Amino acid sequence: MKMPLQLRTASLGLVFAALLVFLYIKNPAYDATAYFESIALLRQIKQLDARWELDALKSKIGVNTSYDPLVNPLSELDRLREQVNRLGIQQLQGTAADWNRSFGAYQDITEHKTSLIEGFKTHNAVLRNSLAFLPTAASDVQDAIYHLAHQEQGGKREALEHIAAQVDSVLLSSLVFSQADTEGKVSEIITELDELAAVSGSLPPAIVSGLEIFMAHVRTLIDEKKRVNGLLSGITSVPVAAHIDDLEYLLSQEQQQAAARTLQYRQYLLFLSAILAGLLLYVASRLVRSYAVINRVNQQLQTANDSLEQRVQERTLELQQAQGKLVDSARQAGMAEIATNVLHNVGNVLNSVNISAELTMRQVRTSKVQGLARAMQMLNQHATDLGDFITHDDKGKLLPGYLNQLAEALQTEQQSILDELGQLSRSVDHIKEIVSTQQAYAGAANLVEPLQIGSLIEDALRMNNSALDRHQVTVVKQFSEVPVLLLDKHRLLLILINLISNAKNAMADLAEHARTLTLSVTMVDTDTLQIGVQDDGEGIEPDNLTRIFTHGFSTRKDGHGFGLHSCAVAAMEMGGSLKAHSDGPGKGALFTLALPCQTEESTL
């Protein structure tokens, strides 16, 4: 698997989300309300238009007495038309040309219809007036004729009455024509009018003017009737409804297309949803599978855990055993350390023992005792004449003096040997003490005894005496007043011997100036004893300041790296501390031993 499952799913989801957004943007925002509004407006226009037509017919038959109903819809129709056009253009952006063509056609026929209605109003007014006036005009003429006829007699009167009857006939024909116009009626009326016109020449002017008015109105009636009928049939045949249907058709087509598009997009969405559902199912199955894997792994882990616990127990046991072994070996190592310690300290003291023994041996070897033996041999040779020999012999005379001198020398010698042997026996005692101290260590006993710190330091110096003399080390003592303290004498002695030995060694390679070892003793805070051992030897590298106390560290070729370590350990065992300080190589070193202590009195 190159890509993790989540990443693949996420990228797939992202692709589908992008697809959704794309579909959303792509889907044109078709406003169905605009369509329904347009349809409603078109219906309204249709209705208004029908009512307009109806009002025209009402005006024709005189139900409408004013033309306001034919005028008022105009502004409303204009308004609706504009509204529909706006909505139509908004909806039919793709097929604007179709819409503009259809709408233009509709507008043209509406204008045409408007002009027809204008004409209708004009001619209908005249027609209705003439029609209404015709009976009056006829009776006006007839009244005049009858008035004249009363004054006439015979044929003239009959002729006049005939004219009156003709007027009646024309009136009747005209009224019939006004109700149902036929071409036959028209020609009939025109014939009658022509006859009337023919006879009018012989009539008096009073009648002629009335007759002319009557005939003018009959002609007007005929003309206007034709016109009005033509206009009305024109009005009713203007295909306004058909054009509105055209517009409706365009709109509904667009609406259907939009619906189809919507359906298409819905299908896309369905498809997309199906894919997304599939993706979800896939993810779910993956999840279930992951759960299975997790369960399996869990079980394996459980098993592993169990076995691990067992193994841990085993290992713990092993460890415990190993620890036991380690403890044993540690103990052995400790014993070895102790042994090394003992041997080191004993070695130090043995040095003194060795020196004392050698000194004693040298003295004994060069003893004046042989002089005594020779004197005694002389005496024995002269045993017989001893008195004489002593008094007279030259040699014998010297003998008593010699013996006196010898006795003095021997006395001195003896004293010196005794001293040296005393030293020897003290060293041996020290060795015994070291050994017994180590035995005390083994028993972890802490033997404190009251002691004078000054004499203890003297002891330590003495034990290093010969070496210090050999190296011509000047010892400076800066002891302040210190009371008798309760301390572990042997450990302290060990530390001091080691520190002095260490200082001496540090100054071994010093050639150019005198070697000075400064020892100081002070009390700090009445319960801490501080002993300083300072040399002006080779000093300590700063890096080594802490390392010098570790076991096995030494800067000397023949060093064991044990001395300072044992000192530090001992100081710690005594509850104190041992610190080294040096300003650097060649600037000497100061070892400061700080020990907690109690005065003898305070323990009482």
Next chain:
Amino acid sequence: MPMRPLSFSLALLLALPCPLDASPRNEPIKPISLTRTADPARTELGSRLFHDVRLSANNRVACVSCHDLTHGGADSRAHSLGISGKPTAVNTPTVFNAALNFRQFWNGRADSLEAQIDAVIENPDEMGSTWPDVVAKVAQDASYKTGFTEAYPDGVTQANIRNAIATFERTLLTPNSPFDRYLLGDTDAISADEKAGYLKFKQYGCVACHQGVNIGGNMYQKFGVMGDYFKQRGNPTDADLGRFLVTRDEEDRHVFKVPSLRNVALTAPYFHDASAKTLEDAVDVMFRYQLGRAASPEDKGSIIRFLKTLTGVQETSLQ
């Protein structure tokens, strides 16, 4: 138009207690309804513009110069004088109730008051101006500028100036004429003689054209239906052609918009050519050329008395 519920219920409330005998008569002539409302700010602007000579090219002629609101909404000249003192082609029709006419001008060439304003302002013999000039002059006037900014979102524009004037003109109605009151049910508003005149008006057929709310103004009619008026009058002019000038249709030769008869007593002289100096002359011409019949002087007198009941009351009180 959605009706506001409040005004609707108010109308119901007002209608209910009306006595039955006061209900409007079903007549060919309708009274002027009193329910029109106009934006007061725009009306005020329109009124100022109507009286403003700056609408004309040489700042000498205002709308009101010819449409004198104190003389029935027209002047008493046969032909009004334009910016250069040249008489106009036709007699000035009244501006009163012009809003009720279905078209404007004698030959109905303007579909609306706005279109009528355009034609007058740009007619070289009348105001002789151009819209950019008019807009610039109006915009220079600080008080107009603030007034327009308050009344219209886009301030001083050609359309807004036109709309303001038209809005003002729509308020120039003259309701409450005695005859309107009669129509609304006040039987005593006109005398018995005047009622008889109305009857004659209807019987003779005047009402065939002069009907509706504006007593005319809602149709075209040929001048000289029953006789050749222009031949009789002589001196034919272009203006005599009427709607023919607009449509070039032979049918429309000498066809004019039927003028309103409201305030007819105040708007002499009469007809597009101002040929009738008095109402009597006008009625005579109408009888002869439009109705094609004779009438007794009594009947004509009666009709003229009726016509005088059509003088209404100007709604807006203007100086």
